Amino acid sequence: MVAAVPLLFASLGELVSEQAGVLNVGLEGYMLFGAFLAFVVAYNTGSEMLGMLAGIVAGAGGAAIMALLCVRMNLDQIVVGIAIILLAEGATSLLHDAAYAESRPSLDAPSELAIPLLKEIPILGESLFTQNVIVYAGIALAFAVGWMLHRSSAGLSVRAAGERPEALDAAGVSVVATRVWATLFAGGLAGLGGAYLAIVSAGSFTPFITQGSGFIAIVIAMLSRGRTSWTIVGSVLFGLSLSIATALQLIGVEIQTDYVQMLPFIVVIVVLVLFARRSYLPSALALPYVRGEK
């Protein structure tokens, strides 16, 4: 479950961004930025909240690069995305090494909030409903985002930016601005996901801590077909397969970690093969919008 949370945040953000037509290949990079800065801030201030906020800022910062280069300057989204990942991996590893190579610090145990009644449910209750505040916020956020996308005019603008930017432009709304906000949103949430990973899940930062979560999040966003309920399902599913190793060990089953680590990716491929025809992507995805061009 814990593993699902970073995926949930990152894929939610990516969902919005993709609906607006921006494919954040660099999502992994935003998460890394977020994880690192969150850790640094949380470690130095002792405050989880500040750490989470820092994560959002860092992720959004990474996304700002994307927004500038791809949305404003119309550079290729995939190339820039790869660049961001490389930069993020290198920079966070570098900075971590420079600052913490000797000390290898870690954070204290994260705070938890238990929901009174639901906690009493036998077996699952204790673990499912005693989570860090952020988790509850995340689930609420998922519903909020879903509502926003499909029932508000802001959401309409977002979806139009991805589906038919010309129409949005004709309606007088700035396509570039919409996409920039969507990208920053994706970055911020991905950063938050990374922050959760560092602060709650792992308790410290190690280079390359995200281990491909960013890419899984992209897939979840693609498979969600615009509906956030699927995003939640997808995140839980993949989160489960990510953390199944520890779960199995608790039960006493010994499976080599490599098999288990492969599991989420195999699940993705299987899902894609089965549902290839149904993956929903906006038509103008990853295509730069230049006003007036045919």
Added chain:
Amino acid sequence: MLKASLTAIVPILLALGCMGILLAVLGREPFTFYADMFQRGLFEWEGFQESIIRSAPLLLIAAGLIVAFRANLWNLGGDGQFLLGAALTAGFAPSLLDSLGVWPMLIATTLIAALIGAAWTIIPAVLRGRYGVNEIVTTLMMSFIGIGVANVLVKGPFRTDVAGVARTDVVPFDERFPLLFGTRIHLGFVIGVVAILAVHLLMTRTSLGLRLRILGASPRAALHAGLNPVRLTVIAFMLSGAMIGLSGAVEILGVQGSFRADFDPAYGLLVIPLVFLARLNAIGSLVLVIVFSVIQIGGESAAREAEITSDVLLVLVGLILVFMAVIEYFRVNRGLGTAFVPPEVADRIRPPGGDSPSGSGPAIGTGEVMPR
């Protein structure tokens, strides 16, 4: 040609400059760093040989990437293909060596590596060709799976009885790729260069190359010209995968001799900026890969000297990519020259045949169209 090389150099210089600033901020001496880097990578004979040796697998990867990218197919599964090729090579080499002898073993293992690399691209290729499923995602997923499978193989069936970290049996030094002319450079480098030249010829002089480029420019145009996008996609992907798988074999048979568990130099992603910098031109890539190998070998050594993680080179590569993209923006905007990719691939401004029946664009789901 000269102008092209100049524009390729500028992003590298900018990136180096930027990294110098970063180094200074971190309290390291940038000039010493760069001096060490070039000293080791280029000016020392030992170091230069290392650089050439390092470039061998990278050249093959570059060749593989070019074939795919020019057809507008994003093969991001390089790491998985590389490691699988390496793992199978390392796994089969010792036993093949015993039963067949050196040269048959070398030929057999390189073939096996190429085959597994190609096979690993089939699923993403078919998904993309027939159903329009985004190949970025599928190749990446296959890559992660491939890394896992490679490790499972090395820790399991291919493992040799040695205490400590799992690895395969070491192929004795004398039975690996032969060395050239008394240097320490091995045959793999020649293979790499040949591959690059072959890809260049393929792309520029053969009809297959032309067909692939048309596919890259516009799948609709391809259809109109009577080409079969599905078949071309699979061919492109398999060629790409085969070469990258081969690079894994080169790494084992030329350098490592065995496959240690959890070995993953992640070359796949690193070479991408280089081929783009060379505008997907094979000859240009040849030069840039060697330049980069010098930087990498020298950089690793300089990083050790400066007591900094060698991941700093990741930052460098990322910066190169960014600067390259930005410079291209200015060049295109000021009408100074051509886009950094061949005009075919640059035409992605237009929807990539979204309404073509062969499914080369994404499938449209329930009609979520803006009401008017």
